[in-house]
């Protein structure tokens with residue numbers, strides 16, 4: 001963590017519910033929350049469990065592989081930090097949770113529902129990030 | 136029927152012109168629309184005692200109230216979620232009147248969306264509010280515009296239903312066909328073809344430029360009073376037969392990617408269930424509709440969620456011409472937000488009022504009950520309006 005902020009990461013807009021996810025990326029780990037009461041996994045961070053309402057949870061690293069559930073390719077207007085066209089995929093990870101990731105570096109024509117992908121950790125300027133690549 | 140049904144009515148509406156550059160302040164637009172609505176209803180501005188709008192509206196209640204010569208404002212309220220909120224302020228007005236909190240409520244939305252800011256730009260998510268940290272989490276992947284967010288949902292819809300961009304062209308063309316005969320519409324005199332749609336550039340594949348709504352300057356206001364009062368006023372009362380909000384389990388604002396169905400669907404279905412229960416009406420009782428079209432393709436799951444056709448069958452319903460006047464459910468006869476203007480759906484509410492009064496430019500004959508919906512893919516709202 002060369003220049004990570006006091007929060008332990010440099011992601012631009014986070015709070016104490018989301019910090020663990022971005023800190024995980026600094027260590028090249030893709031973290032989700034596991035409910036300490038009912039073991040339900042959740043990828044989109046939240047202080048509480050949608051299934052049982054428990055506020056107790058622990059971070060769980062994902063293995064990093066999954067299958068494309070949906071995707072979109074951004075063309076317009078220009079995006080800060082990404083060239084267009086910019087594909088993104090909503091991926092059902094093998095652990096069962098969905099995760100949205102960039103697929104820059106992949107031809108948009110090669111992105112398809114049902115395709116197997118694997119996480120790749122990247123740095124975007126001083127921010128630890130990730131994207132998906134086709135397997 | 137429940138307590139809210141038919142107890143209140145839209146007694147008047149007002150609107151500015153819709154443009155790409157209004158040349159005046161947003162507050163001025165709000166005041167013009169409000170005064171227009173009051174004049175339409177035949178109510179003196181001094182009688183207004185309630186105001187309801189969108190949290191995204193930049194015009195404060197008391198400043199509009201000062202400018203119209205208001206006397207005693209007792210009720211003011213705001214609804215979040217941008218275009219998802221459209222019918223929320225209408226519901227607020229109805230509840231305030233039914234409970235005796237207010238008697239004459241103005242619902243308004245006015246913006247210089249095109250000339251002063253543009254919603255389609257990449258979002259800059261600060262400060263870290265509970266919604267902004269989610270927008271930033273998705274923005275981290277490059278998902279930064281409403282078009283891309285809805286595009287991600289619609290891609291899955293296409294995969295599951297077999298709907299294609301050519302199906303979406305049918306709605307894009309129809310919206311401009313209606314708009315082409317509406318002098319208030321951006322597409323007035325400018326119909327488009329399927330080929331125009333298919334060759335328009337990608338914005339967020341699968342969404343093309345001609346699938347996207349307008350970016351507009353303009354204002355719309357409604358005046359809502361009790362049904363009893365409305366019957367003594369100059370216009371035919373447009374009764375609020377039902378008004379509901381919908382945000383079921385798993386709903387995230389423009390980011391509901393983690394539930395069983397990621398289509399822009401569940402929140403609409405939740406609002407629809409309440410509307411039909413409140414009003415005692417069913418989809419078959421509705422003669423026409425305003426289906427929110429921030430992006431034209433979302434009309435397809437919208438038709439399904441509100442019960443006009445089964446899941447996945449909207450593409451055939453649309454192809455068979457049922458959205459045209461003479462079809463089973465004419466929709467968006469003003470041209471929708473693709474063809475007329477984008478005022479967060481309030482111009483669609485105004486169109487419903489005209490249709491029900493029988494004064495629309497593309498009039499559906501004999502309309503008695505209409506559904507009006509709000510933005511999908513986020514917490515939403517909807518209403519059923521009707522005339523005797």
Ligand SMILES: [Zn+2]
Nearest residue numbers: 035038049052
């Ligand atoms: Zn739990």
